[in-house]
Amino acid sequence: MTTSAAEAAPDTPAGAMTPDGLAADGLAAAGPPVHHTRVLVVTCVALATVISAMSSLNVALPSIAADTHASQTRLSWIIDAYSLVFAALLLPAGALGDRFGRRRALLIGLLIFGAGSAAAPFTSSATALIGLRCVLGLGAALVMPATLSTITGTFPRERRAAAVGVWAAVAGASAVVGVLTSGLLLEAWSWRSVFVLGVILAAAAALGTWRFVPDSADPDGPRLDVVGAVISVAGLGALVYSIIEAPEHGWLGAATLTGLGIGVVLLVGFVAWELHTRAPLLDPRLFTRPAFAAGTVSILLQFFAFFGMIFVIMQYLQLVRGDSALVAAVSVLPMTAGLIPAARFAPKVAAAVGARACCVAGLVLITAGMVVLSRIGQDSPYWLLLAGLYPLGLGMGLAMTPATTAITDSLPPALQGVGSAVNDLSRELGGALGIAVLGSLLSATYRNHLALPAAVPSALVEKARSSLGVAAHLGEPAASHARTAFVDGMHVAFLGGAVATAVAAVAVALLLRTGRPAAVTEAEAAHAADGADAAAAFDGN
Missing domain, CATH: 1.20.1250.20 (MFS general substrate transporter like domains)
Structure with a gap:
């Protein structure tokens, strides 16, 4: 467990055996x-x-x-x-x-x-x-x-x-x-x-x-809730597959819509199964608690924007700006200059102005950073990139701590493992969805906006349409047109990330408007506790 x-x-006295084979003092x-x-x-x-x-x-x-x-x-x-x-x-x-x-x-x-x-x-x-x-x-x-x-x-x-x-x-x-x-x-x-x-x-x-x-x-x-695990994996897989492949098949294509529909149906089925099984991986009833839902949405969409941004910006820095891999990596470090101090002082800020105001302010800063990044062009100065990365990092530092606190504080001590598991699952799932969605927006826009001169051979056109990484090695004018189309796609992707974090800010503001979590009912706590050991992959994060 x-x-x-x-x-x-x-x-238990020191040195006595506990159910998991450890001594009560924590030693084997x-x-x-x-x-x-x-x-x-x-x-x-x-x-x-x-x-x-x-x-x-x-x-x-x-x-x-x-x-x-x-x-x-x-x-x-x-x-x-x-x-x-x-x-x-x-x-x-x-x-x-x-x-x-x-x-x-x-x-x-x-x-x-x-x-x-x-x-x-x-x-x-x-x-x-x-x-x-x-x-x-x-x-x-x-x-x-x-x-x-x-x-x-x-x-x-x-x-x-x-x-x-x-x-x-x-x-x-x-x-x-x-x-x-x-x-x-x-x-x-x-x-x-x-x-x-x-x-x-x-x-x-x-x-x-x-x-x-x-x-x-x-x-x-x-x-172990094997049925719940299989349904959730299949549902997430169908959803992400359809999103990533959408530029190839068309967002309104039959394959895309069918895949999205299957994913949604499976995830709804997962919720229904978890509501009726005795030892659920994750009890959906917990999400009816405003603070728990607010923290989960905030973490999910923060990392949706963050990992999606990293996926796009690294290609921009190397393929559009022409930076080396090391220069590209160093170029995003100023984001940590905002994130680390903000994360350290976020508890004090939340104590002074309230968790709701702190978390919403952080999400607004992330949104502002994504909007600034969406204005970057092929020849933009580095200070414009800095003006987007720093507030993004600052916002994540401010928003993460109160979001995690909202999750854990909404649950009794017996369910803290579940809260920690949901916190980390939200981070990893948000990253997976962010890469899928923002990457798909980038790819679809790139394909639609790539307009090559008629003199370019059709074989080169198809290669250039596949990705900027391939087009960059085809020479001019294909590479120049491909860079322009990539920047257009990057703008759409970053605006998509900004919309996600703006939605998160509104959701947190509405869900935390009461300022205090509701009490856990006995039935809710008992049902969730039955599945706590299966669900809580983490404890004490």
Whole structure:
């Protein structure tokens, strides 16, 4: 189960056995003593490995397009296949780790991640690369929840909060570090080096897990909601597939509308199933609570805009502005100059003006940043990019903390694991949807706005229509027209992100207008608690 041994049995004498096989003081009941610092280092290396993979490959998209001749749609899939599988399997994979052993889940997940990363450098096919990114997503889904539940199940109570704080810092910084590290690697090597780094990190984390991480599990926990997991994965898969493929088939094409319809029907079916099963992955009744719903919507749409923006801006900086991979990575760092200080002071701001005002202000700043970015052209000065990135980072820093607090404060102590799981699921799912939707808007507009001179051979026209990464190597005038069309698509994509965060700001303002969460009913708490262990992949984030 995801709540730690000490939390599950606070009155158990030190050294006594708890249901998950740990001593009440947080140490393993049998075997060698636990080296907590080593456990923390190993789990954070594993966490950084899978989180950085969500963003690191964005820097390599231009070179991937050149080597594999991937279309803009295929580039979206190369990035989003990982995020989609990661998000879709997060809850069931976390529940499996809790039930059958977190150390085992870490080792299996790192093995899968490392094997997929080891195979990727040897492929030159976009389709094969997409498949391998799915494999990496499966490994990541097993790794991420096991890292935090290992910490909370291993550390003694007095050291647990500090350890979780380190975990959260690594989770937040790894995406930016991944972009910067990839930029450095690409200065000397090809995009394949990004996967080689993944192999090294996964191997180091697996070795450390084998050597230092004790095992813990809850074999008597509730059975896994297999039906709910299958329905949710199928529904999300159909939805994201249809969105990414829409530029190829047309937004009003039969394939797109059919796929979207199937996705919606499956997700509605998931809600219906979760309402009637005894041990749900996620109880939909929780979303009737205004604060819980507001926090979830805010986190989901913040990361929708963030990961979608990273996907688009990295291609713009390299293919339109002509920056190197390293310069492109460094160019987005000012966003962290706003995010980190704002996240640190957000609790004080929320205490002074209220969580509602703080969160809405942050979402408005994100919206403003996206609007500014939508005005960038081919020859825009860097200060205009800076004027969009800094308020975007500042807004995320202000909005994330009160959104997370709204989720956790709306639930009783017994359901804090569920709240943490929803918080992190919202982040990963928001990123997957953001890449799919904004990438699809970019691709559709690029295709529609690309107008090449009649003198350009038809074979080159088709190549140029596939993506800017391919068109950039066709020479003039195809490359120039392609850059113009890409910038048009970028404008539409960023405005789409701005609309999403503006909707989030309005939703949060309306949902939190009362300023206090409603009480949890006994029936609601009892039903949610039945599925808490299966749903709570994370605890204490």
